[in-house]
Amino acid sequence: MPKLRNSRRCVVLVIGVVAAGVIAGAVVAARLDDGIPADLEAALRDDPLVQVAGIPAENGLAGRGVFVQRTSAGFICLWDAPSATSSVRQGGCNRTDDPFGGRELFVSMAYDGGPAIAGIKDARLVGVAAREVVEVQVLMSDGTRREIRLRKANVAGDEYRAFGYRFKKADLRKDVTPKAVIALDSTGEEIDRQATGFAG
Amino acid sequence: MKRLTLALLLSLVFCTSAWGAATTYAGYQYWPAGQGASTSFSPSWFRNTFYKTSNFDTTVTFIDNVSYSWHSTVRSSASYVQTHWLSSQTKKAHCRANTTGPSWAACTAY
Numbered sequence: 001m002p003k004l005r006n007s008r009r010c011v012v013l014v015i016g017v018v019a020a021g022v023i024a025g026a027v028v029a030a031r032l033d034d035g036i037p038a039d040l041e042a043a044l045r046d047d048p049l050v051q052v053a054g055i056p057a058e059n060g061l062a063g064r065g066v067f068v069q070r071t072s073a074g075f076i077c078l079w080d081a082p083s084a085t086s087s088v089r090q091g092g093c094n095r096t097d098d099p100f101g102g103r104e105l106f107v108s109m110a111y112d113g114g115p116a117i118a119g120i121k122d123a124r125l126v127g128v129a130a131r132e133v134v135e136v137q138v139l140m141s142d143g144t145r146r147e148i149r150l151r152k153a154n155v156a157g158d159e160y161r162a163f164g165y166r167f168k169k170a171d172l173r174k175d176v177t178p179k180a181v182i183a184l185d186s187t188g189e190e191i192d193r194q195a196t197g198f199a200g
Numbered sequence: 201m202k203r204l205t206l207a208l209l210l211s212l213v214f215c216t217s218a219w220g221a222a223t224t225y226a227g228y229q230y231w232p233a234g235q236g237a238s239t240s241f242s243p244s245w246f247r248n249t250f251y252k253t254s255n256f257d258t259t260v261t262f263i264d265n266v267s268y269s270w271h272s273t274v275r276s277s278a279s280y281v282q283t284h285w286l287s288s289q290t291k292k293a294h295c296r297a298n299t300t301g302p303s304w305a306a307c308t309a310y
Contacts, residue, residue, distance in 0.1 A: 035224040035308030036251050040280065075280065088286060092278030094255070101255035101277055108276040110283070115270050195257065197275055197298060 040093070043071035049084040052153035052162035055124055059169070066126045066164040068155045070096070080110050080126045080164070091126065104130045104183045104192035117177050117198055123167040125181060128153075128160040132191060135184040136163055139193075142176045172198075224308045225293065231256070231301030238294040239309050241265045248293040250281040252305035257298040260307070262291045270294075 053066035067084055069077040077093035091108040094101045111123035129136060129150060138146040146168075150161040171178055183192035226237030239245060248260045261273035262285045272285040275298065285291065293309035 035222065035227065035306040036249060036280070044282075077280075078278070088284040090272060090274045090283045092274070092276045092281040094278050094280075098255075101279060103255075103277070106278065108274060108278065108281070110272070110274050112271060112273070113269055114273065119269060194277065195298070197259070 037073065039073040040071065040075055043073035043075070044069070044077065044093075045087075047071045049079060049081075050153075050155050051084060052128065052155065052160060053126070053151045053164040055080075055126075055164040055166050058166065061122050061166070064124065064164065066162055068128065068153070068160065068162070069093075070156050078106055078108055078126060078128060080108060080124055099128075100130050103194070104133050105136065105181065105194060107181055107194050109181075109196060117172055117174055120172050120198075123172060123178075123198075125165045125167070126163065127181070128162045129183060131159070131161075132185050133161060133183040134186050135188075137182050137184065138165070138167075138171075138178050138196075139180045139182050140171065140176055141179045141198075144176075145182075146171065146178075148181075222308055222310050224306050226295060227304070227306035228301075229304050231258075231297035231305055233297055233300045235301075236294060236296035237307055238263070238292045241290050241292045243288050243290050245291055245293050245309050246286055247282065247284050247310040248295065249283075249308045249310075250295050250305065251308065252279045252301060252303070254301070254303045254305075255279050256301040256305075258301070258305075259296045259298060261294050262287075263294050265290045265292070 049067040049069045051065045052068050055064040057063035067079040074096050075093040076096050076099045079089040079091040081089040090110040100106045107127040109125050111120050113119040113121040136148040148163045148165045150163050153160045153162045177198040178196045181194045182190050185191050225239045250258045250260050255277050257277045259275045260281050260283050262271045272283045274283040295307035
């Protein structure tokens with residue numbers, strides 16, 4: 001009989017320790033998940049993407065899509081991705097009540113290699129612009145500008161001007177680099193400027 | 201005693217799996233411009249995110265442990281920024297504030 005009692009105690013002890021482990025694991029996971037709200041995480045995974053522009057394939061680099069994702073978690077996201085179903089997305093989100101994050105352009109820049117300019121192999125710029133924006137340009141460090149073509153896009157009833165742009169290899173040199181992305185209104189006045197970080 | 205050891209090992213597995221799911225490797229109320237943070241090096245990192253409660257200019261990237269080059273870098277002022285790098289190479293997730301961040305923001309890697 002004492003042997004049977006000891007076995008039961010042991011089983012209870014094992015169950016207790018395993019349960020403690022599960023709870024501890026859940027607590028650790030919950031704490032570490034503090035970085036991203038759970039509803040945003042679920043929405044990023046489940047809500048559909050709408051293509052608003054594209055970046056064509058060139059010089060051995062694959063084509064990319066520019067996508068907008070209106071999420072049920074109250075965020076609007078802008079993605080640079082191989083396809084609408086790809087989970088390997090690069091970009092970000094702003095709150096739906098402030099889709100441009102207090103600016104006129106919602107921009108995301110992605111690149112491979114670097115951080116020194118000579119090591120960068122593929123640099124892309126994707127974005128959506130506010131209604132006031134009629135032109136988007138890349139300002140180079142030598143003062144010259146590269147014009148970016150805007151494309152009208154409708155996402156869930158809201159109209160956007162979207163763009164996707166791949167920096168030319170010749171524009172990623174030590175002596176001349178992309179300095180900023182600028183937005184111009186209908187009078188030609190600059191109404192937003194966002195640094196690329198490549199120059200100064 | 202053997203059972204107790206097994207139970208402790210199982211607990212460790214649960215904790216480790218929870219840890220491996222997501223690691224918030226930096227979280228501050230205030231991010232001075234230039235402030236950066238990184239995970240340890242591991243081949244298992246594949247996603248790197250920066251969640252902010254206000255908009256400021258940030259970068260997320262992966263840095264390999266051979267050439268220390270950056271991979272799948274994303275720079276944006278969006279309130280949430282994300283990148284992926286599906287590579288078996290040993291790497292660390294790295295995030296950085298390019299301008300001052302005035303409120304809570306955190307970097308999480310998976």
